[in-house]
Amino acid sequence: MTPADMRIPACLTLWLSFAIGAAADTPRGIYRARPVPDSPLLMASGMAWSKTGLIIADRKEKRLVALRPDGKFETVIKLSNPFGVAFDERGRMLASEKIDSNHILRVRDDGKTEILVDAPDAGTPHALAVHKNGTIYWSGFPDGGTRSRSVDGRVTIHKPRIGHTFGIALSPKQDWLYVTSKLPDKDRRAVWRFPVGPDGTLGEGQPFFFLKDLKPKIDGLPPAKDGGDTLVGWIGRIHGLAIDRDGNFFIGGAESHTSGSAIAVISPNGKEVLAMILDVPGNIASLALTGDCRTLYIAGASAYRLFQVSLRQ
Numbered sequence: 001m002t003p004a005d006m007r008i009p010a011c012l013t014l015w016l017s018f019a020i021g022a023a024a025d026t027p028r029g030i031y032r033a034r035p036v037p038d039s040p041l042l043m044a045s046g047m048a049w050s051k052t053g054l055i056i057a058d059r060k061e062k063r064l065v066a067l068r069p070d071g072k073f074e075t076v077i078k079l080s081n082p083f084g085v086a087f088d089e090r091g092r093m094l095a096s097e098k099i100d101s102n103h104i105l106r107v108r109d110d111g112k113t114e115i116l117v118d119a120p121d122a123g124t125p126h127a128l129a130v131h132k133n134g135t136i137y138w139s140g141f142p143d144g145g146t147r148s149r150s151v152d153g154r155v156t157i158h159k160p161r162i163g164h165t166f167g168i169a170l171s172p173k174q175d176w177l178y179v180t181s182k183l184p185d186k187d188r189r190a191v192w193r194f195p196v197g198p199d200g201t202l203g204e205g206q207p208f209f210f211l212k213d214l215k216p217k218i219d220g221l222p223p224a225k226d227g228g229d230t231l232v233g234w235i236g237r238i239h240g241l242a243i244d245r246d247g248n249f250f251i252g253g254a255e256s257h258t259s260g261s262a263i264a265v266i267s268p269n270g271k272e273v274l275a276m277i278l279d280v281p282g283n284i285a286s287l288a289l290t291g292d293c294r295t296l297y298i299a300g301a302s303a304y305r306l307f308q309v310s311l312r313q
Helices: none
Strands: 029-032 044-050 053-058 063-067 073-078 082-087 093-097 103-107 113-117 128-130 136-138 147-149 155-157 165-170 176-181 190-195 206-210 241-243 249-252 263-266 273-278 284-289 295-300 307-310
Touching (some): 044 093, 082 128, 128 165, 176 241, 241 284, 249 284
Parallel strands (some): 044 082, 044 284
Antiparallel strands (some): 044 053, 053 063, 147 155, 165 176, 176 190, 190 206, 241 249, 263 273
């Protein structure tokens, strides 16, 4: 299977390019994740869904690895230190690498890679998202801000230069770009958004919602480990981000903080906690929805097995 055969999904996925697909029921209530059978230990900082399966950026084995529909895990390509992964509208696979070398690359049909953005323009690249016209966006943990590469190769650092950006996703209509900020200051942890023009250009970013302003009011939900009543106690330092075709947000985090290790599902207006997903890895790095939006995959930043949760109860 060549990278060109991996067309983008019907539903929106994490850290990635996202595409619109069949509607899924809005998640509500409490869900519990479980490990994926036969999953190896992964250090997965990014994931993206394609018609050939889930593609995972695995820093542990320095590779992009696929979870195929038959449940088998298979190495797609070896890379030096992969963090983000996404697909463009033509089904071409993109990846970000950092630490050893900071760049954005594309995997060609022949399996070789080509550098699209190199240091210093790449900043400290992490998660990826791709506009339908080919504009590439990426987050910049720890200090790279939010950046983009236009179809003509021009790189822009977008204002404001938000610190500690991690997850990134486009809205269903691709009129907003969202990023998560995992700043140490718990009162500043938020999802930000940038307006997206028809040509993929971004306007100035603004906070969309803060974790400290959201309180899960769900029957049967146990208390957060920090004893508080806001999402700060559940999510901690916000990492992973995914958006479904209805515009619902899936956010996860923790990173060894005093939190309940959970994923929250937030309404499209950013004002209501619709659902909570429990029994997840304690250090969530990335989230990805399947093409039909029925399953959410969950990966940890440390060495964890891949987790999944069914969103149809």
